[in-house]
Amino acid sequence: MNGAIFFASKYGSTEQYANWISEATGLPVFNVKDANADPSKYDFLVLGCPIIYYKLLNRKWIKRNLANIENKPVILFTVSGAPGGSKLDAWIGDSLPKYLISQMKHVALLGRQKPAELTWFDRMMLIIAAMKNKDPQARKEELHGFDYMDKSSIEPIVKMVKQFQLSGVIA
Ligand SMILES: Cc1cc2nc3c(=O)[nH]c(=O)nc-3n(C[C@H](O)[C@H](O)[C@H](O)COP(=O)(O)O)c2cc1C
Numbered sequence: 115m116n117g118a119i120f121f122a123s124k125y126g127s128t129e130q131y132a133n134w135i136s137e138a139t140g141l142p143v144f145n146v147k148d149a150n151a152d153p154s155k156y157d158f159l160v161l162g163c164p165i166i167y168y169k170l171l172n173r174k175w176i177k178r179n180l181a182n183i184e185n186k187p188v189i190l191f192t193v194s195g196a197p198g199g200s201k202l203d204a205w206i207g208d209s210l211p212k213y214l215i216s217q218m219k220h221v222a223l224l225g226r227q228k229p230a231e232l233t234w235f236d237r238m239m240l241i242i243a244a245m246k247n248k249d250p251q252a253r254k255e256e257l258h259g260f261d262y263m264d265k266s267s268i269e270p271i272v273k274m275v276k277q278f279q280l281s282g283v284i285a
Pocket of ligand 1: 122125127129166168169193194226227236239
């Protein structure tokens with residue numbers, strides 16, 4: 115059983131997590147922008163998806179490659195400012211077909227956002243979002259950024275991959 119990691123990343127944090135998971139498991143890692151990112155070659159997949167504007171950044175790539183993703187064991191890891199919970203679940207629900215979500219194991223990881231690195235457009239959009247946001251913590255993060263990168267948070271993913279490599283089943 116061979117598997118691979120496919121990720122998208124706008125500012126590098128999802129790529130960092132994908133590389134950490136690759137180092138810990140030995141799985142090959144592909145940016146979905148690369149022409150050789152072909153999920154059809156693998157028996158199980160780890161999909162790394164940042165949340166940008168309330169959606170999975172690589173939802174279109176996932177939909178384009180649906181035939182080579184559905185019916186395979188998939189671990190979906192999201193990277194976001196918001197923690198796991200109903201808000202994050204709703205954004206995933208808006209990005210992917212329900213039947214696909216129900217087949218995946220989801221792990222929510224926290225990312226990083228540095229205002230100085232953002233494009234002008236993203237910076238403006240986050241300032242506008244902050245002005246409208248009623249949640250004081252989310253507002254602060256939108257305005258001033260955050261860094262919740264934590265290598266140890268990949269452990270549940272590494273465990274599932276190793277289980278799968280041994281038994282062919284993700285428990
Ligand atoms: C333009 C922009 C929009 C974002 N939108 C959301 C969002 O809707 N919900 C959320 O929880 N985090 C949001 N974030 C935070 C990102 O999910 C977080 O910065 C993540 O680490 C980005 O991943 P990347 O570095 O791989 O691009 C946003 C960040 C940016 C820069």
